[in-house]
Amino acid sequence: MEALLKEAFFHALRATDPYRLVQKALPPWRPDLILAVGKAAAPMLKAALDRYGEVPYHLTLPQGQDPLGLKARFASHPVPDGESQKAAEEVLSLLQSLPPRARVLALVSGGGSALWCAPLGVSLEEKGALTEALLKSGASIGEVNAVRKHLSRIKGGRALLASRAQVHALLLSDVPGDDPSVIASGPFHPDPSTYGEALAVLDRYGLAFPRAREVLLRGLKGELPETLKPGDPALKRLSWQVVGRNLDLLRSARQFLRERGYRAVILSDRFGGEARDLARFHAELVETIRAHGLPFRKPLFLLSGGEAQVRVKGKGQGGRNLEFLLALYAHLKAPLYALAADSDGLDGPSGAAGALLTPEVWARALDPRPYLRENDSLAFFQEAGTLLTTGPTGTNLNDFRLLFVD
Template identity: 40%
Template sequence: MPNDQEILRALFDAALKAALPDGQFDGRLPARPKGRTIVLGAGKASARMAAAFEDAWARAGGACEGLVVTRYGHAVPTRSVEIVEAAHPVPDEAGLQAARRILALAQEAGPDDLVVCLMSGGASALLSLPAEGLTLADKQEVNRALLKSGAPIGEMNLVRKSLSGIKGGRLAAAAGRAQLVTYLISDVPGDDPSSIGSGPTIPERIDPDIALAILRKYGIAVSSSIVQAIRANAVTEPAAGGAVHMLATPKMALDAAAAKARELGLTPLVLGDALEGEAREVGRVMAGIARSALRHGQPVRAPCVLLSGGETTVTVRGRGRGGRNAEFLLSLALALKGEGRIAAIACDTDGIDGSEDNAGAWFDGSLFEGARARGIDLEACLEANDAYTAFAALGRLVVTGPTLTNVNDFRAILVRS
């Protein structure tokens, strides 16, 4: 049987392959319009989605044009859809200009045109168009505070919608005269379309009191001008939407990893595709489940692999280099206290754990021995939110580069008999 690292990486690679948009448009294409086909999109996977859509649309005899904004380093070659790169997770001027152009393209679409929207995780930051009365600096300030607050992605996106001139169904309203079709790759727990990229084409009511309550909950102080702009940006009568298709989800990725586990002679147990909570606390809980499987054969008998997805959060208190997957993994390892028969991997499927250059990390039973040999205090690293530094020093980072998809976090805990 392959070693622990090889098994864990094979599971992660199977999950990534299942989450790519290639081939996912077949059988899901709308009828060709009399007028133009305008492709608009945003997100870490949006460039790869645009290329895959172009291929499928060309096979169906259609031509298209448009504009998609993705993260720096995530562009791919396309035929006719323009790809623009911008900053993530804190928006920048390039994202602002792209959002303005995307909104303008939607507004010029006529009743004979088809607007195809391609959205994936990361669109909230990349498609950054401040609401009236706000500046890009205002959005950057609030976004940075949210990222450090420990707020789950759903709450962050509710605030982002209240700050935006394009999210929360406002792009759908702009394209109101045209036929609208949205394709999504989900990076949110529960796969709620209105939460993916903050739902630019998913009409909904936007209640400013909810956003302001979230800011208060996490102690995020904002100026009176920001409060006023949020209140003025309410949506009480949502516009009509269009068809919505889900191309890839965390569950699809976990199912693919489970199939790979069976090929390797392991019993898979999917614990859920929408786990949330503080990363280090989730790590401690997962350690208890893994230990139970090893000692008692419950909830599954070893050799097995425990799979899970979702998005944990980190309340940043230290000054280290972290990432929620690395923090989860370090907490898990510490709770297991060097148990030699348990190994694990935790990665973000977009290839970037937080703002670092790694997808995540992995460990096996030799982690503590390696840390002692190098004088690394793993407990201190966790307290300083410095899991990246620990795993880097021990050669346990997982580095993939941009994966060109994004179905949130992937976690696999291998329990040998």
């Protein structure tokens, strides 16, 4: 069963390969410039270049990823660095230099928020520290991006405003609901959030950052221009399509399991909230199925996706999928097989894609409480011996959770 869980995950990754997804969606015209950013940027760009031949391009990837033989700028993720700022400045310069009739193909995937960083009113160091604090606060990706957009000269549609060219964007979604304004902080898309909402996020999570607050207050007073808003005339120059999403990943795994004679149900592709709360929900559902055969008959596989958050209070290491599995282990009364992983191959700063739960983990009788107290899920699964390590996968379709209820 452990092997089957892994096979389902890897099959889903192969079935949603960014190269193939982009290849099927490329426009018939030849672009004058291709911009590619994010964790899936290299295969997305490779698909375009294989179709169009030699076209000017700019590729930005996280450090350590395979550029597939292409020239790339490598930047930091999830906290931006100097290379992130250089990449953003280069992209803005390229966009500003284009004539009105030029055509831009933008290939955007998750991770672009950190990889293109052009701070507005704050230093790069301040922007990085705030990003890190937001990621540890338990804020949702929408809340994090509301702040990042309003402290940026490229996010929140400002990349589109920097140019007079026509832009066609192909997006690989790593966000619940596949909102294009949230994917990579929507560099070419309208942003419904405001300076006031960004300020409210800092208040909600008790984040001081006086310089960032000063900038957001200036924006709230109308002293700084807002991000691109719905209905802006610039949007007539934008067309776009989401070519891959978390639901595609889950459907591929479901089909894989069904072809092998198993029943499989997708619960949702957009679960959010605290990873521990999400684990409690899954545990209670498993126990209900086990006890009453409701709302599904056993045996079956439960699939779910989306993006959980972790409010970091301890000094340990882990990621949202490892935290989910650790809390699931703590809540369940009896063993089961489960896998949870980030489709990009890196679950937070853990270095692993995720992990597995197996009956052997229960046999070791590890106490989850000290690990939960320190947010040290990585150490727990190192001790359990069930870490799932893939390295960067070259895609980014959000979280993948698979439970077998026998």
